[in-house]
Amino acid sequence: MLKRLQPVWCLISLLILLFPSAGQQPDPRAEVLSLRYHQHPEFFRIVLEIEKIREFYSAELKDPERLYLDIFQARLKSGLHGTSYQINSPGVKIMRLAQKNPSTVRLTIELVPGAKQSEKIYYLKNPNRLVVDVYARPGPEKSAPRPPASSSSSGSRPSGSETAARDSSPQPPSPSASGYSLVRQLGLGVKRIVLDPGHGGTDPGCISPSGLKEKDVALDLARRLKTMLETQGKFEVFLTRETDLSLPLEKRTAFANQKGADLFISIHLNASPRKNRTGVETFYLNFSPDPAVNELAARENASSTKNIREMKLIVDKIIKNSKYEESRDLAEKIHSSLLQHLKHNFGPRDDLGVKGGPFWVLIGSEMPAVLVEASHLSNAKEEAALKTETYREAVAAGLFRGIMEYVKSLGKG
Ligand SMILES: [Zn+2]
Numbered sequence: 001m002l003k004r005l006q007p008v009w010c011l012i013s014l015l016i017l018l019f020p021s022a023g024q025q026p027d028p029r030a031e032v033l034s035l036r037y038h039q040h041p042e043f044f045r046i047v048l049e050i051e052k053i054r055e056f057y058s059a060e061l062k063d064p065e066r067l068y069l070d071i072f073q074a075r076l077k078s079g080l081h082g083t084s085y086q087i088n089s090p091g092v093k094i095m096r097l098a099q100k101n102p103s104t105v106r107l108t109i110e111l112v113p114g115a116k117q118s119e120k121i122y123y124l125k126n127p128n129r130l131v132v133d134v135y136a137r138p139g140p141e142k143s144a145p146r147p148p149a150s151s152s153s154s155g156s157r158p159s160g161s162e163t164a165a166r167d168s169s170p171q172p173p174s175p176s177a178s179g180y181s182l183v184r185q186l187g188l189g190v191k192r193i194v195l196d197p198g199h200g201g202t203d204p205g206c207i208s209p210s211g212l213k214e215k216d217v218a219l220d221l222a223r224r225l226k227t228m229l230e231t232q233g234k235f236e237v238f239l240t241r242e243t244d245l246s247l248p249l250e251k252r253t254a255f256a257n258q259k260g261a262d263l264f265i266s267i268h269l270n271a272s273p274r275k276n277r278t279g280v281e282t283f284y285l286n287f288s289p290d291p292a293v294n295e296l297a298a299r300e301n302a303s304s305t306k307n308i309r310e311m312k313l314i315v316d317k318i319i320k321n322s323k324y325e326e327s328r329d330l331a332e333k334i335h336s337s338l339l340q341h342l343k344h345n346f347g348p349r350d351d352l353g354v355k356g357g358p359f360w361v362l363i364g365s366e367m368p369a370v371l372v373e374a375s376h377l378s379n380a381k382e383e384a385a386l387k388t389e390t391y392r393e394a395v396a397a398g399l400f401r402g403i404m405e406y407v408k409s410l411g412k413g
Contacts, residue, residue: 028192028260029075030054032105035097037085043120043133044089048107050074050128055323055366058121067109067119069132072366073260074105091115091136103257103366109134190263190407192236193229194256196361197222198268198371201246203303206271208377208386214269215244217386221374222267224396229403249304253365263330263403264365268300269386270373278382279350280342281373282335284327285363286356293357300371304360326368328354330406334372337402338395342375345394346385372399 030052037046050071058069076099085095093110100106109132117137123130197219199205205214219241226237238259240252256264270281281296288294331354339351352373362369374395375382385391 027075029073029103030071032071032074032076032080032097034077035080035083035085035095035107037087037095039089040133043135044087044092046092046095046107046109046132046134048130048132050130053123053125053128056121056130058119065111065113065116067111067116067132067134069107069109069121069130070100071105071107071130072257073103075099075102076105089136091117091134103260107132112136189410190235192238192259192261193263193265193403194238194240194259194261195222195225196240196252196256196264196266198266198300198361199303200241200244203246206269206299206377208271208383209380210383212377212383212386214271214377217269217377217392218267219244220392221396221399224393225265225267225399228396228400232404249301249360250364252361253363253369256369257364257366262367263406264362264367264369265330265334265399265403266359266361266369266371267399268371268373270296270376271299271378272376273378275378275380277350277352278376278379279352280335280339280375281352282331282338282354283357283359283362283371283373284324284331284354285359285369286324288355288357290355293355296373297357297359301358301360323365323368327362327370328356329409330368330403331370331372333406333409334370334399334402337405338372338374338398341394341398341401346391349382374399 030050033049033051035046035048037044039045048071054071054074056069056071058067060067076097080097081099083097087093087095089112091112093112095110096108098106098108111134115136117135119135120133121131197215199213199215199218201215203215205218207213219239222239226239229235229237238255238261240255241247252266253264270277283293283297288297335354339349342349357371359371362371375386375391377383377386
């Protein structure tokens with residue numbers, strides 16, 4: 001079902017777009033300071049010096065064959081936007097730097113058609129550098145005139161103001177087969193948290209037999225959790241909606257990205273045709289072979305206008321990204337904390353597990369993102385409990401402890 005944008009929300013979005021640095025918040029974007037490159041005997045190396053480590057993702061495009069790298073929460077130093085570099089290397093033809101949108105920097109690497117064998121992309125510290133090594137396929141015409149390792153840069157000067165310089169960075173750490181977590185490796189902490197109360201406005205979410213609406217309970221839980229987190233004195237916490245407001249799923253993560261949030265937690269309540277089903281179920285973004293998970297995702301996705309094919313294209317890219325591992329980690333911490341807390345205070349309930357699921361609301365987030373189905377409105381006992389202050393406070397406390405455990409696990413708590 002198509003959702004109308006609320007005028008108030010439109011106004012807020014517009015203000016954020018027009019005045020990204022309005023208000024007291026410091027600019028969360030890291031400055032990309034320079035680009036250097038060098039042809040090594042085995043690979044072509046590109047080094048972006050960046051003020052702070054930021055998440056990125058990369059993908060390949062055809063016609064012309066190219067590799068691009070999007071760095072999130074980043075801005076280009078003045079003069080670098082639109083800079084292009086003509087390269088004479090076995091694998092790389094041209095590089096371009098651009099501010100793709102206010103919060104994303106894009107490096108485009110146009111490749112010699114059919115020449116690229118592989119690439120490695122990784123961070124190095126002191127100073128912070130994002131490094132791209134492009135390995136060309138060995139071929140008689142490509143391997144013959146390689147410059148010696150000790151030569152100066154083989155690159156021409158860029159058309160912009162930056163000078164190309166030889167980079168002698170050490171070899172990268174090898175990522176494990178399952179990928180590695182940037183957040184963990186680089187010791188990034190958590191400062192801003194966006195809580196997303198599910199549904200709202202014309203979308204009530206699920207409704208209990210006695211008329212309790214998911215959108216209302218979710219908002220109340222999010223407010224309680226916000227208070228608990230703020231009491232810690234070290235987090236800034238934002239809600240995607242403060243009132244009973246219709247809000248498209250895509251807008252929710254966009255809001256978190258604009259806020260430069262470090263975590264995104266979408267709060268929901270479950271409903272099942274099996275009335276005796278209770279407990280907690282927590283999700284991170286992925287595809288699932290489980291029909292029950294897909295059924296739930298379809299319900300939670302009901303207000304989106306996009307189709308599942310579009311989603312597959314996006315998810316395929318995202319699961320290559322480090323956010324996937326961090327999101328699973330965050331989901332596990334939140335899940336076990338909430339479940340244990342509820343069991344301890346209110347007796348046994350089902351552990352429905354931590355799962356991957358295709359939820360639109362988790363797509364596009366530039367930070368670890370999870371969706372938690374905190375209890376069941378379809379179960380008489382949990383529904384009755386959800387009407388009480390004590391139980392709602394306990395759910396919020398369970399979520400709070402899970403978030404704190406995750407923060408501590410980063411070594412920054
Ligand atoms: Zn929901």
